Amino acid sequence: MIFKRSSLRQVARYFPIIIAVFASLLVYSCDKPGIVGSGLVPSNGNVVIDTIPLTNYVTSKIELYSGDRIDYSAGIYNDKLFGNVQATGLVQPSLVLPSNIDTLKPDDKIYMRFYIDSVYGDTNQTVTFDLEEASQRWRGRSWTVDSIPPASGNVITSFDVGHDDSIDVQMPQSWVSKYRSVLYSSKDASVRDSIFNIKEPGFILVPKTNGKIVSFQGQNTNLIIHDSVAVNAKTWAYSVKRTNETSVGDSLSQIYSTFSRVPSIKIDVKSDTTLTINGDTLNTKALSRVEMALYEDSTMMQNTLPANNVRPKVSNINIYYLESDQINFDVLKGPIGVAARNPKDGSFRYNLTGQINDIMLGHSNKGRFYFVPEGNSGIIYSLLLRTPQSVVRNPKLIITSVK
Amino acid sequence: MKYINLVILFSLLSSGLVFGQNNNSINDKGSLYSYYGIGTLNDYRDSDAQGMGMSGIGLNVRSANLANPAMWGNVFYTSGSGGFFIRNIESSDNLNKNIKTNLEPSHFQLVIPVKRNKVGVSLGLFPISSSNYSYTKSNFISPINSATGDTVNYNVNNSGSGGIDYLELGIGWQINKNLAVGYAPSLVFGILKDDITTNFSSTAYQPIQLNRKISNIGFGNRAGIYFQKSRVFSDHDQLSVGLMASLPVHLSSTLSVQNYIASSGGTVSNPTKNLKNGNLRLPLRTGMGISYWINQKVLVGSEVLYQKWSDFQNIDGKHDSYLKDRIRLGVGTQFLPANKRSNSFFQNLAYRVGFSYDSGYLKLNDTSIQSWFITAGLGIPSKVGSSININAEYGFTGSKANNLIRERIFSLRISFNLTELMFLKHKIQ
Numbered sequence: 001m002i003f004k005r006s007s008l009r010q011v012a013r014y015f016p017i018i019i020a021v022f023a024s025l026l027v028y029s030c031d032k033p034g035i036v037g038s039g040l041v042p043s044n045g046n047v048v049i050d051t052i053p054l055t056n057y058v059t060s061k062i063e064l065y066s067g068d069r070i071d072y073s074a075g076i077y078n079d080k081l082f083g084n085v086q087a088t089g090l091v092q093p094s095l096v097l098p099s100n101i102d103t104l105k106p107d108d109k110i111y112m113r114f115y116i117d118s119v120y121g122d123t124n125q126t127v128t129f130d131l132e133e134a135s136q137r138w139r140g141r142s143w144t145v146d147s148i149p150p151a152s153g154n155v156i157t158s159f160d161v162g163h164d165d166s167i168d169v170q171m172p173q174s175w176v177s178k179y180r181s182v183l184y185s186s187k188d189a190s191v192r193d194s195i196f197n198i199k200e201p202g203f204i205l206v207p208k209t210n211g212k213i214v215s216f217q218g219q220n221t222n223l224i225i226h227d228s229v230a231v232n233a234k235t236w237a238y239s240v241k242r243t244n245e246t247s248v249g250d251s252l253s254q255i256y257s258t259f260s261r262v263p264s265i266k267i268d269v270k271s272d273t274t275l276t277i278n279g280d281t282l283n284t285k286a287l288s289r290v291e292m293a294l295y296e297d298s299t300m301m302q303n304t305l306p307a308n309n310v311r312p313k314v315s316n317i318n319i320y321y322l323e324s325d326q327i328n329f330d331v332l333k334g335p336i337g338v339a340a341r342n343p344k345d346g347s348f349r350y351n352l353t354g355q356i357n358d359i360m361l362g363h364s365n366k367g368r369f370y371f372v373p374e375g376n377s378g379i380i381y382s383l384l385l386r387t388p389q390s391v392v393r394n395p396k397l398i399i400t401s402v403k
Numbered sequence: 404m405k406y407i408n409l410v411i412l413f414s415l416l417s418s419g420l421v422f423g424q425n426n427n428s429i430n431d432k433g434s435l436y437s438y439y440g441i442g443t444l445n446d447y448r449d450s451d452a453q454g455m456g457m458s459g460i461g462l463n464v465r466s467a468n469l470a471n472p473a474m475w476g477n478v479f480y481t482s483g484s485g486g487f488f489i490r491n492i493e494s495s496d497n498l499n500k501n502i503k504t505n506l507e508p509s510h511f512q513l514v515i516p517v518k519r520n521k522v523g524v525s526l527g528l529f530p531i532s533s534s535n536y537s538y539t540k541s542n543f544i545s546p547i548n549s550a551t552g553d554t555v556n557y558n559v560n561n562s563g564s565g566g567i568d569y570l571e572l573g574i575g576w577q578i579n580k581n582l583a584v585g586y587a588p589s590l591v592f593g594i595l596k597d598d599i600t601t602n603f604s605s606t607a608y609q610p611i612q613l614n615r616k617i618s619n620i621g622f623g624n625r626a627g628i629y630f631q632k633s634r635v636f637s638d639h640d641q642l643s644v645g646l647m648a649s650l651p652v653h654l655s656s657t658l659s660v661q662n663y664i665a666s667s668g669g670t671v672s673n674p675t676k677n678l679k680n681g682n683l684r685l686p687l688r689t690g691m692g693i694s695y696w697i698n699q700k701v702l703v704g705s706e707v708l709y710q711k712w713s714d715f716q717n718i719d720g721k722h723d724s725y726l727k728d729r730i731r732l733g734v735g736t737q738f739l740p741a742n743k744r745s746n747s748f749f750q751n752l753a754y755r756v757g758f759s760y761d762s763g764y765l766k767l768n769d770t771s772i773q774s775w776f777i778t779a780g781l782g783i784p785s786k787v788g789s790s791i792n793i794n795a796e797y798g799f800t801g802s803k804a805n806n807l808i809r810e811r812i813f814s815l816r817i818s819f820n821l822t823e824l825m826f827l828k829h830k831i832q
Contacts, residue, residue, distance in 0.1 A: 037435045040808055285660075288601065289550055343552065361664075402611040
């Protein structure tokens with residue numbers, strides 16, 4: 001055998017030693033990390049914060065469906081900043097199931113119970129409402145905030161709202177009789193309901209005195225029969241008339257949850273080798289956070305509010321993303337998100353990172369971002385928003401990226 | 404014996420495969436200096452010459468010699484060479500110290516005689532640089548700028564990898580017993596990657612992964628000349644001189660950036676376009692080596708390499724101010740205890756020691772990043788020309804002065820040289 005005495009064969013005996021030396025070198029290195037040479041290398045991947053003003057800003061009016069929300073509002077309040085606001089509520093009670101009560105006698109009492117969610121105005125003021133019968137049927141789901149309540153002039157009772165959390169309004173016996181007659185008009189429930197809808201199209205809560213606007217819970221506006229049986233309202237809604245808004249100039253804009261003035265902005269995004277937003281080139285597409293920041297003029301809001309007067313506090317601005325043909329329809333779907341109030345500086349911040357990334361990935365960017373204080377809950381929220389014309393705290397995008 | 408053959412063959416193939424993985428290393432960390440330029444420079448060295456602190460330009464050795472194309476004509480058997488090395492780096496600055504270890508391939512080469520001892524061709528694959536670093540820096544977003552209104556801390560990790568490789572097909576011609584020349588065109592390619600990961604202490608911020616890479620491809624040319632003469636000063640001596648020049652290489656380079664982003668469809672790769680195209684130019688590399696067999700047992704040699712990095716051009720077509728011309732000097736000796744085959748294992752080994760100095764091609768913070776190494780090696784030959792070389796290298800790179808780091812480096816290289824005779828034993832028998 002020519003390889004019998006080969007040196008290579010002999011070295012094969014030492015192979016385990018060589019492997020062991022290699023392995024020990026590897027093991028020796030594993031657990032000894034440390035920060036060395038931080039001054040030697042630059043910090044690539046610098047986090048950069050860019051601020052891009054939002055300039056493409058317009059306000060528009062969007063039709064708001066104000067029926068069957070969580071609440072409905074009624075009252076009159078002359079706001080020094082946001083104008084004279086008159087809200088008129090509507091509510092239609094339901095017919096109780098005969099099986100749920102003992103016999104309803106002609107002299108039995110029926111109360112209408114209202115639960116109060118919110119007050120806008122003078123908290124010390126007691127205000128009066130007429131409960132007026134509607135002259136015709138109406139539908140909560142198709143009721144808009146501009147709709148004119150179908151007044152009949154037939155006031156069946158009046159009631160006051162002071163500091164109470166709830167109000168029980170005793171219905172007149174004439175109305176109890178009408179209610180009773182419908183209740184026993186037929187054994188067929190659908191026939192009874194049809195008759196009730198014709199005979200009792202609901203009530204209009206007409207504010208009779210100035211001082212505050214009260215928001216009532218819709219679902220919990222009940223008829224109370226025999227002190228224990230609560231019959232939920234069938235439908236409810238409200239209308240708002242606003243006049244004499246204070247002029248605040250171009251740098252500020254009064255906006256409302258009633259959608260009567262909705263600001264919107266358009267963000268132009270061009271994504272090629274670099275990312276350009278509203279004409280500003282970022283030189284990176286690595287976005288860690290894109291935040292829209294909106295600011296209110298809290299000082300003016302506070303200074304225009306007399307003592308003991310309140311406005312429903314705006315904690316969020318709802319953000320809608322709508323294309324032109326979606327306005328007046330897609331708002332029914334709800335917002336894409338909310339800009340929450342930053343407790344540190346009072347700004348409203350909305351995280352747009354996902355949307356901008358989507359646009360970079362080719363999603364459509366034809367729409368505009370619309371802002372509405374709080375949701376369409378039935379409570380009337382107001383906010384004094386700074387516009388792009390504002391010298392300070394104008395709306396902007398705050399972009400944190402890695403370059 | 405089959406076992407030894409398989410081990411060597413497997414090792415050769417492994418080194419080739421590791422190349423295909425673009426210089427992956429065990430822990431993805433190496434010299435922090437590899438952040439600069441095209442990374443840490445790897446001189447293609449003959450496995451015998453490594454132990455002598457040289458690359459082997461002027462060294463007449465038994466193995467396939469990658470250092471000088473002129474050597475490829477004087478081959479009788481087809482031979483292959485490959486290997487890998489493990490490098491242990493202890494980095495320290497004035498405050499801290501850390502230790503990293505990398506396992507990397509060194510080279511792969513196949514030399515085939517077209518006309519024995521007259522004309523041969525060589526196919527080689529070897530890296531000339533490797534980028535292999537990882538470091539993390541911390542910073543913060545102040546409360547006034549942060550989305551949360553609180554301080555948001557973040558870490559940025561930079562991790563570099565890749566390098567420049569040569570795939571070379573060359574020819575050597577032994578003109579006469581004294582003179583040989585060689586030429587090797589090559590495909591030069593490689594990707595230099597910098598992966599940047601940014602993580603924030605607040606979930607309000609999306610982590611960012613940003614992958615930058617410069618892809619390079621081009622053609623290179625290398626030529627060598629080798630002269631040897633026996634009986635110069637005595638009856639048993641031999642003097643050899645080699646020259647090698649690798650011409651500047653113009654690489655077509657593309658910078659691209661890719662990042663991963665969170666969208667409504669989940670985290671996806673953001674399609675990127677090439678940000679920049681340009682031409683990266685590698686500079687002229689020349690070398691000269693002299694070796695002298697004093698007798699049949701003792702060889703001494705020295706070598707000088709020069710690279711004109713002041714001519715380097717980055718992808719922007721500009722010269723990087725921190726690059727400077729490089730000179731590498733090596734000197735070493737080899738001792739063969741027996742000039743013919745002995746029954747003693749240790750008598751058959753080749754013992755080598757050497758020293759090298761490298762001026763480096765970086766000048767950072769007004770300080771040249773120089774290196775000093777001492778080397779030692781063992782050559783373990785077989786009767787049929789195959790061999791295993793085990794070379795160790797110990798030395799220093801850089802300095803702690805001027806906010807730099809000093810690296811204490813220990814490398815262990817294993818190279819395998821395989822001749823076709825190993826597979827012809829049955830015929831020989």
